[in-house]
Amino acid sequence: xxxxxxxxxxxxxxxxxxxxxxxxxxxxxxxxxxxxxxxxxxxxxxxxxxxxxxxxxxxxxxxxxxxxxxxxxxxxxxxxxxxxxxxxxxxxxxxxxxxxxxxxxxxxxxxxxxxxxxxxxxxxxxxxxxxxxxxxxxxxxxxxxxxxxxxxxxxxxxxxxxxxxxxxxxxxxxxxxxxxxxxxxxxxxxxxxxxxxxxxxxxxxxxxxxxxxxxxxxxxxxxxxxxxxxxxxxxxxxxxxxxxxxxxxxxxxxxxxxxxxxxxxxxxxxxxxxxxxxxxxxxxxxxxxxxxxxxxxxxxxxxxxxxxxxxxxxxxxxxxxxxxxxxxxxxxxxxxxxxxxxxxxxxxxxxxxxxxxxxxxxxxxxxxxxxxxxxxxxxxxxxxxxxxxxxxxxxxxxxxxxxxxxxxxxxxxxxxxxxxxxxxxxxxxxxxxxxxxxxxxxxxxxxx
Amino acid sequence: xxxxxxxxxxxxxxxxxxxxxxxxxxxxxxxxxxxxxxxxxxxxxxxxxxxxxxxxxxxxxxxxxxxxxxxxxxxxxxxxxxxxxxxxxxxxxxxxxxxxxxxxxxxxxxxxxxxxxxxxxxxxxxxxxxxxxxxxxxxxxxxxxxxxxxxxxxxxxxxxxxxxxxxxxxxxxxxxxxxxxxxxxxxxxxxxxxxxxxxxxxxxxxxxxxxxxxxxxxxxxxxxxxxxxxxxxxxxxxxxxxxxxxxxxxxxxxxxxxxxxxxxxxxxxxxxxxxxxxxxxxxxxxxxxxxxxxxxxxxxxxxxxxxxxxxxxxxxxxxxxxxxxxxxxxxxxxxxxxxxxxxxxxxxxxxxxxxxxxxxxxxxxxxxxxxxxxxxxxxxxxxxxxxxxxxxxxxxxxxxxxxxxxxxxxxxxxxxxxxxxxxxxxxxxxxxxxxxxxxxxxxxxxxx
Numbered sequence: 001x002x003x004x005x006x007x008x009x010x011x012x013x014x015x016x017x018x019x020x021x022x023x024x025x026x027x028x029x030x031x032x033x034x035x036x037x038x039x040x041x042x043x044x045x046x047x048x049x050x051x052x053x054x055x056x057x058x059x060x061x062x063x064x065x066x067x068x069x070x071x072x073x074x075x076x077x078x079x080x081x082x083x084x085x086x087x088x089x090x091x092x093x094x095x096x097x098x099x100x101x102x103x104x105x106x107x108x109x110x111x112x113x114x115x116x117x118x119x120x121x122x123x124x125x126x127x128x129x130x131x132x133x134x135x136x137x138x139x140x141x142x143x144x145x146x147x148x149x150x151x152x153x154x155x156x157x158x159x160x161x162x163x164x165x166x167x168x169x170x171x172x173x174x175x176x177x178x179x180x181x182x183x184x185x186x187x188x189x190x191x192x193x194x195x196x197x198x199x200x201x202x203x204x205x206x207x208x209x210x211x212x213x214x215x216x217x218x219x220x221x222x223x224x225x226x227x228x229x230x231x232x233x234x235x236x237x238x239x240x241x242x243x244x245x246x247x248x249x250x251x252x253x254x255x256x257x258x259x260x261x262x263x264x265x266x267x268x269x270x271x272x273x274x275x276x277x278x279x280x281x282x283x284x285x286x287x288x289x290x291x292x293x294x295x296x297x298x299x300x301x302x303x304x305x306x307x308x309x310x311x312x313x314x315x316x317x318x319x320x321x322x323x324x325x326x327x328x329x330x331x332x333x334x335x336x337x338x339x340x341x342x343x344x345x346x347x348x349x350x351x352x353x354x355x356x357x358x359x360x361x362x363x364x365x366x367x368x369x370x371x372x373x374x375x376x377x378x379x380x381x382x383x384x385x386x387x388x389x390x391x392x393x394x395x396x397x398x399x400x401x402x403x404x405x406x407x408x409x410x411x412x413x414x415x416x417x418x419x420x421x422x423x424x425x426x427x428x429x430x431x432x433x434x435x436x437x438x439x440x441x442x443x444x445x446x447x448x
Numbered sequence: 449x450x451x452x453x454x455x456x457x458x459x460x461x462x463x464x465x466x467x468x469x470x471x472x473x474x475x476x477x478x479x480x481x482x483x484x485x486x487x488x489x490x491x492x493x494x495x496x497x498x499x500x501x502x503x504x505x506x507x508x509x510x511x512x513x514x515x516x517x518x519x520x521x522x523x524x525x526x527x528x529x530x531x532x533x534x535x536x537x538x539x540x541x542x543x544x545x546x547x548x549x550x551x552x553x554x555x556x557x558x559x560x561x562x563x564x565x566x567x568x569x570x571x572x573x574x575x576x577x578x579x580x581x582x583x584x585x586x587x588x589x590x591x592x593x594x595x596x597x598x599x600x601x602x603x604x605x606x607x608x609x610x611x612x613x614x615x616x617x618x619x620x621x622x623x624x625x626x627x628x629x630x631x632x633x634x635x636x637x638x639x640x641x642x643x644x645x646x647x648x649x650x651x652x653x654x655x656x657x658x659x660x661x662x663x664x665x666x667x668x669x670x671x672x673x674x675x676x677x678x679x680x681x682x683x684x685x686x687x688x689x690x691x692x693x694x695x696x697x698x699x700x701x702x703x704x705x706x707x708x709x710x711x712x713x714x715x716x717x718x719x720x721x722x723x724x725x726x727x728x729x730x731x732x733x734x735x736x737x738x739x740x741x742x743x744x745x746x747x748x749x750x751x752x753x754x755x756x757x758x759x760x761x762x763x764x765x766x767x768x769x770x771x772x773x774x775x776x777x778x779x780x781x782x783x784x785x786x787x788x789x790x791x792x793x794x795x796x797x798x799x800x801x802x803x804x805x806x807x808x809x810x811x812x813x814x815x816x817x818x819x820x821x822x823x824x825x826x827x828x829x830x831x832x833x834x835x836x837x838x839x840x841x842x843x844x845x846x847x848x849x850x851x852x853x854x855x856x857x858x859x860x861x862x863x864x865x866x867x868x869x870x871x872x873x874x875x876x877x878x879x880x881x882x883x884x885x886x887x888x889x890x891x892x893x894x895x896x
Contacts, residue, residue, distance in 0.1 A: 005586075029590035034549060211548065217583070221569040255583075349794075410550070414567060418549030419525050421500070421614060422542020422599035426549065429587040 005236035005433045010247050012290060016311030018183065022237035027433070027440045031425040036439070037205045038419035043348040047076055050325050050445045055156070055163040055176050057327040057340060058082050060358055062193045063386070064090060064162065068111045068126065073164065075326075077345035081105055081115070082155060082162055085126045092155035092164045093128045098148045108197075108389045115150075128152050160189030160358075161338075180243045180321050186309045187331050192358035193383025195335075195375060199354045199391045200398035202408055204415035206326060206351035209341040210438060212407055212414070213320075213328055216248050217431040220256040222406050227254040229266035235313075236433050242324030242441030244434040247317045250372075251289040261285050273370045275299055292316045296333070303364045307333060322434055324441055334369060335359040349415060350394065353408075359383070374401050456681045458697050460738045464759030466631070467695075470685035475884045479873040480891070485653045486867035491796035495524050498773050498893045503604070503611040503624050505775045505788060506530045507557075508806055510641045511834065512538055512610065516559045516574065521612065525793035528601065529553055529563070530610050533574040540603035540612040541576045546596045556837050563598075576600050608637030608806075609786075627687030628769055634757050635779050640806035641831030643783075644823060647802045647839045648846035649792075651860035654774060654799035655887075657789040659874075660855055660862075661768075661776050662882040664696055668704045670858055671851050675705040677714035684881045690772030690889030692882040695765045698820075699737045709733055721818040723747060740764045744781065751812045755781060770882055772889055783807040783817055797863055798842065801856070807831070822849045 004024070011019045036042050058073040058080065070083035072095060079095035081104065095103050097117040104115045104124070114131055115124045123132040128150030136144065154165040156173035158181055163173050174181055202209065212218065216232045223230075231249040238244045251270045253260050261284045263271070268278040271288060274295040283291055293312035300307035307315065310333055319331045330337035336358050344350035359369060361382050369375045379387070392398045397405045417423055428436045459467045483490050507519035507530050518531040520543060527543035529552065543551045545565040552563045552572070562579060563572040571580035576598035581587065602613040604621035606629055611621050622629060650657065660666065664680045679697035686692040699718040701708055709732045711719070716726035719736060722743040731739060741760040748755035755763060758781055767779045778785035784806045792798035807817055809830050817823045827835070840846045845853045865871055876884045 029588045031591075031594045037549070217586075218568050220582070221565070221567055410566060413554065414548060414550040416525070416527065417542075417544040417551040420542050420544045420549070421526060422544045422601070423549045424546065424595070424599065427547050427587070427591050427594055427596060429581075429583065429591065431583060431586045 005234070005430045008233045008235055010231070010233060010235045010249050010317070011311070011313050014311050014313065016313075018186065018311040019235075019313055021235070022179070022239055025238045025240075025437065027238075027436045031427060032439055032443070034418055034423045034425045036442075037208060037415065038348050040348055043205075043343065045446055046442070047343065050442065051076060051343065052166040053170065053445070054325050055165050055173050056325075057323060057338065058092070058155070058162045058164045060192070060194060060338065060356065061157055061160045061162055061190050062358065062383070063109050066111065068113050069109070070105065070111065070126075071109045071162075072105055072107065075342045078166070079103060080153065080164055081150075082164065083126050090155045090157060090162060091127055092153045093150040094153065096151065097122055098130070098150065099133075104150075109386060122148075124150050159184035159187070160192065176241065177323070178241055178243060179239045180245065180323070183245070184321060184329065184331070186314070187333070187336055188360065189336055189358055192336065192360045194356050194386060195359040195369075195379050195381055195383070196357040197355075197387050197389045198398060198400055199352060199389050200396070200400070200408065201350060201352050201392070201394045203350055203394055203412035205348050205418075206341040206343040207439075207442075208411050208415050208418065209351055209353055210322075210326065210328075211426075211432075211435050212411060213339060213341075214244075214246075214322060214434040214438065215432045216246070217429065220254060222410055223403050226266075226403065227257040228264040229270060230254060232256070232431070234431070236430075238433060238437045242322070242438055244322040244437055246320050246322075246434060247313050248320060249289060249313070249317045251292045251316050253285050259285070263288060269371055271295075273372070289316050299367075300333075303362065303367060305333075305362065322438065324438065325445075332370070333360075335373060349419070353398070355400065355404075456683060458679070458681060458683045458695050458765075459759070459761050461741055461760035464761070466634070466759040467683075467761055469683070470627075470687050473686050473688070473885065475686075475881070475888045479875060480887055482866055482871045482873045484887070484890075485656060485863065486796050488796055491653075491791065493894060494890070495791065497896075498890060499524060499791070500614040501618065501893065502615075502773050503602075503613045503618065503621050504773075505771060505786065506540065506603075506610045506612045508640070508642060508786070508804070509538075509605055509608050509610055509638050510806070510831065511557050514559065516561055517557070518553065518560065518574075519557045519610075520553055520555065522790070524791050526614075527551055528612055530603065530612065531574050535575070537575075538603055538605060538610055539575055540601045540610075541598040542601065544599065545570055546578070546594075546598065547581075552598075557834055570596075572598050607632035607635070608640065624689065625691075625771070627689060628691050628693065628771070631693070632769065632777065632779070634762075635781070635784055636808065637784055637806055640784060640808045642804050642834055643807045643817075643827050643829050643831070645802075645804040645835055645837045646846060646848055647800060647837050648844070648848070648856065649798060649800050649840070649842040650846075650856050651798060651842055652863035653796050653866075654789040654791040655890075656859050656863050656866065657799055657801055658770075658774060658776070658886060659880075659883050660859060661787060661789075662692070662694070662770055662886060663880045664694070665877065665879040668702065670854050674714075674851065675702040676707075676712040677718060678702060680704070680879075682879070684879075686881060686885040690770070690886050692770045692885050694768050694882060695761055696768060697737060697761075697765050699740050699764055701733050707733070711736060717819055719743075721820065723814075737764050747815075748781075751810060751815060753781070753810065770886060772886065773893075780818070782810075783821060797867065801846070803848065803852075 059071045063071040064084045067084050067086045070081050073080045080092050081095045082092045085091050099122050102119040121134050125131050130148045158173050219232050231252045232254050235247045267288045271278045274292040276295050293315045296315045321329045326341045328339040338356040340354040342352040398408050506521040511519040512532040515532050515534045518529050521528045528540050529543045530540045533539050547570050550567040569582050578596045606621050667674055667680050679700050680702045683695045699715050715736050719726045722740040724743050741763045744763040769777045774789045776787045786804050788802040790800040846856050
């Protein structure tokens with residue numbers, strides 16, 4: 001290996017445990033068959049051997065804090081209800097009435113003491129036990145001897161996030177997440193609340209979405225406007241089980257950006273966000289990132305926030321975790337971004353991109369969300385109001401800001417080429433080490 | 449065969465070798481299974497067996513005149529770039545970046561010095577060789593040892609048209625086109641330019657489009673307004689390889705039209721086009737076609753247009769060639785109409801109809817495209833400006849003139865019936881001999 005994705009010194013001599021590189025994993029240099037991006041048979045195998053057997057990120061714990069709180073989680077052709085039961089434990093059920101199959105809930109979140117089917121008003125408690133069959137005397141007893149409770153699936157919580165698993169068996173969630181679990185825990189996501197929730201349908205395979213979000217190699221080409229402030233010199237770590245992380249340095253220029261020294265307008269915005277007045281600041285673009293880290297640390301100690309658990313890189317950068325198979329979490333001290341790439345029920349050429357911003361409310365004057373997060377004035381950051389999901393259809397710009405709209409424009413173009421007879425399979429560089437790691441893990445599950 | 453359609457002699461004026469009938473081919477009387485019009489498996493096999501093993505018309509040579517000129521050709525799920533290299537040769541590549549599969553170009557035509565992928569800015573020469581891998585030091589050498597040039601396809605030129613083939617072992621284009629090549633060459637399409645280019649999506653199988661355009665049996669029913677000036681007595685010739693032609697006599701009434709004598713307004717327009725003043729014209733509708741032929745010959749002498757190479761019929765009529773599998777060329781001395789019927793990537797119940805007018809500019813006062821071609825005043829007929837492609841979606845009238853709009857209205861109705869369980873397969877007459885010939889060749893390729 002002549003290039004080690006762990007070798008770029010993004011941590012400036014940090015001794016913080018969090019920044020320690022993971023042991024190298026060699027996933028080889030092969031060129032995989034591109035059928036994975038478009039073949040319906042491949043998509044079916046993926047569903048049968050991966051999605052039904054893996055822990056899937058269903059949503060934040062914040063959506064199901066109190067008894068009766070529930071959230072709906074849709075993926076592929078399936079829909080689940082995750083609900084906090086009266087005894088405080090979490091339950092997860094197929095969103096399916098055992099009578100004739102109807103969906104029980106159609107909202108995204110809610111709170112109630114029992115579920116009533118919209119078709120014939122059968123009722124179920126939060127545990128999924130049947131409470132009432134309407135007109136039971138009109139059923140032959142042998143019919144009602146069949147199990148008529150909801151069908152439940154496994155559910156566990158970790159790091160403020162709820163995961164479900166359709167098929168029983170295999171590792172518990174903590175073992176499944178492995179080394180990234182304690183890292184995620186440093187963000188105390190359980191104390192955060194959703195402040196923005198977007199869902200949009202994209203004309204690409206779900207793995208095309210995973211791939212694009214797993215590397216910053218494309219920044220210079222698709223998102224040139226970020227080159228002043230997002231560095232593509234990065235640090236990538238791979239962990240067993242298809243998990244990974246990547247530090248995306250913010251507040252310093254990209255390697256392809258011409259002026260590596262001037263404090264450009266983008267960096268000025270980030271300095272201001274951290275409480276530094278760019279007019280009086282004397283450094284250049286090579287130390288603006290360090291200055292932001294120091295300022296955030298300083299501000300945290302003034303506000304009584306415990307930032308000692310974070311390394312400097314965690315304070316400034318986007319620290320992005322990949323959770324196999326289809327979730328990514330962009331982590332910041334102030335907020336985390338949950339990204340999910342949901343396969344389409346029938347068409348391998350489509351997926352649904354879902355993104356949720358979870359924000360930690362700090363009730364101190366002068367504290368707020370960094371400007372680049374794009375949370376408008378009208379957003380209630382206190383966590384009191386659970387925002388509605390905004391859903392945009394295929395071909396509609398998702399309206400998630402310039403960067404994501406650029407991605408949604410390009411991904412169908414990548415998908416169109418990836419399904420061509422003329423495409424012989426991807427050639428991944430070490431900047432794309434997370435893609436290779438993800439696909440290698442996927443292939444392992446498919447072969448299993 | 450009990451219908452004497454071979455007895456129709458559509459040729460007025462002198463005998464000419466061009467008009468000679470082709471040796472007869474007997475394609476039988478079978479009733480093919482209608483699956484071909486709607487079955488997904490049939491469509492998928494058709495792409496592999498027929499489209500991937502045929503020469504396909506990609507663009508006119510006039511679209512790639514100078515080094516760097518390129519045209520994009522999309523068919524089914526595939527997209528190709530046809531480009532004139534610095535060496536003056538025309539190359540054709542899959543429109544696919546070998547890195548992650550993204551399409552390289554999105555414009556229909558253009559001019560560039562090299563290709564740059566929009567995703568990670570890999571660069572390729574016009575000949576398809578990789579010139580630059582961005583951050584190549586971040587790739588393991590074994591990864592870059594995989595071939596990283598564009599995937600090229602066969603590309604040859606005949607009769608002013610660029611053809612591509614996905615089959616690297618296909619016979620040379622001139623052998624493929626042999627039966628009709630000399631005919632097409634008469635029109636000197638290489639000296640013509642695109643002056644109008646329209647594309648529209650229709651709710652029918654692509655063969656429904658081919659079928660409708662390969663016979664004039666339907667004129668009286670679908671296009672009754674043409675009966676006064678288009679005869680449906682015709683000459684049909686079929687050649688090995690699925691090729692065929694048909695003469696569609698212009699400027700004389702169909703026998704189904706009541707008044708066979710009067711110079712009706714439609715014919716009067718055609719007389720005017722040919723430089724004859726209808727007010728002083730003394731003949732009947734039975735002589736107008738000959739009069740137009742003679743007038744065009746006179747104009748050829750005047751402007752030195754070299755019409756000696758054409759038969760009289762070629763001067764007045766539409767001489768329509770079928771180029772297997774999916775193109776038809778309506779040929780006139782002044783201009784050629786190129787029609788392509790492009791299968792949809794996924795849905796056998798949709799196709800894209802692509803039609804362009806290729807016009808030979810004659811820099812003489814009073815010379816212009818015949819009015820019936822419907823080229824509007826503002827169109828630049830000199831060939832200096834390559835018009836944009838106007839694309840209309842499914843269900844929108846294509847705005848291609850009354851006749852084509854009538855076809856686009858009817859074809860979804862034919863498709864809806866053709867996919868019915870109640871349809872037992874087409875019953876083709878000898879007026880539809882080109883359809884039977886086309887389907888016979890299609891079946892031959894499907895089976896070998």
